[in-house]
Amino acid sequence: MSIKTNIIISQSSFSSCEFKEAIDLGLVCAAFDQVVNLIFIDSGITNLITGQSAKKVNDKNHVDILKGLEFYDIDNIIIEQESLASTLVEHSRLLEAVQIKSRAEINQLNQNADHLVNF
Amino acid sequence: MSQELVILVSASPVKAQVHLTAIRFIEQLIKQQVAIRSVFFYQDAVTVANRFICPPSDEPQLAEKWQSISLEKQLELQTCVAASYRRGIIDNHQAEELSFKANNLHPSFKITGLGQLAAAMSDSDTKLIHFK
Numbered sequence: 001m002s003i004k005t006n007i008i009i010s011q012s013s014f015s016s017c018e019f020k021e022a023i024d025l026g027l028v029c030a031a032f033d034q035v036v037n038l039i040f041i042d043s044g045i046t047n048l049i050t051g052q053s054a055k056k057v058n059d060k061n062h063v064d065i066l067k068g069l070e071f072y073d074i075d076n077i078i079i080e081q082e083s084l085a086s087t088l089v090e091h092s093r094l095l096e097a098v099q100i101k102s103r104a105e106i107n108q109l110n111q112n113a114d115h116l117v118n119f
Numbered sequence: 120m121s122q123e124l125v126i127l128v129s130a131s132p133v134k135a136q137v138h139l140t141a142i143r144f145i146e147q148l149i150k151q152q153v154a155i156r157s158v159f160f161y162q163d164a165v166t167v168a169n170r171f172i173c174p175p176s177d178e179p180q181l182a183e184k185w186q187s188i189s190l191e192k193q194l195e196l197q198t199c200v201a202a203s204y205r206r207g208i209i210d211n212h213q214a215e216e217l218s219f220k221a222n223n224l225h226p227s228f229k230i231t232g233l234g235q236l237a238a239a240m241s242d243s244d245t246k247l248i249h250f251k
Binding site for chain 1: 246
């Protein structure tokens with residue numbers, strides 16, 4: 001059975017290289033046939049907002065990076081429902097392919113994971 | 120087969136207590152004969168491998184502490200190549216590649232790919248412990 005690795009991203013977009021280093025780890029784990037769940041909580045949700053002008057701050061578009069992950073067998077991009085509610089970001093502004101799960105569901109997902117890495 | 124642990128450290132050495140806790144944890148694991156598969160440094164933790172870091176003498180000398188546990192317990196201290204180069208931790212190979220006069224990698228650490236960590240995590244008998 002495949003190893004399940006959950007990567008939790010809680011840092012906002014463009015504040016640091018946490019997002020890039022989290023994605024790098026996810027890609028390498030997926031290359032080793034692990035099932036990778038990318039879970040966005042707290043300010044990490046801002047990485048999923050579409051229409052950000054990343055180039056203006058000399059960065060890469062995080063949504064475009066996330067859109068490409070399915071080609072590397074990372075299919076599960078998950079947002080915590082409670083974080084979404086508290087950040088007041090409208091669902092319609094987020095990357096379409098995300099799954100919204102409650103804190104309880106994410107806790108269950110983490111319980112079932114082999115590895116958990118926080119960024 | 121018995122379980123092995125993979126130790127991941129991602130905190131900057133400025134957060135010395137995180138590194139000290141990891142070292143104490145490893146010492147206890149070894150006392151209890153728990154096998155350690157690897158020790159991997161990622162994100163800001165890689166800067167502990169900069170041999171030019173000079174902490175005040177009355178503060179923990181983290182590189183020396185890691186060196187001593189590595190020698191004593193035969194543990195390889197692996198740092199992520201991308202995270203290291205991004206933060207200016209350069210081994211001999213990269214120094215030559217970029218025509219730098221010297222490298223700054225502490226001799227007790229080895230720069231490796233993130234694949235080393237993922238490979239260790241891929242083994243069903245390993246458990247990851249993350250010090251952040």
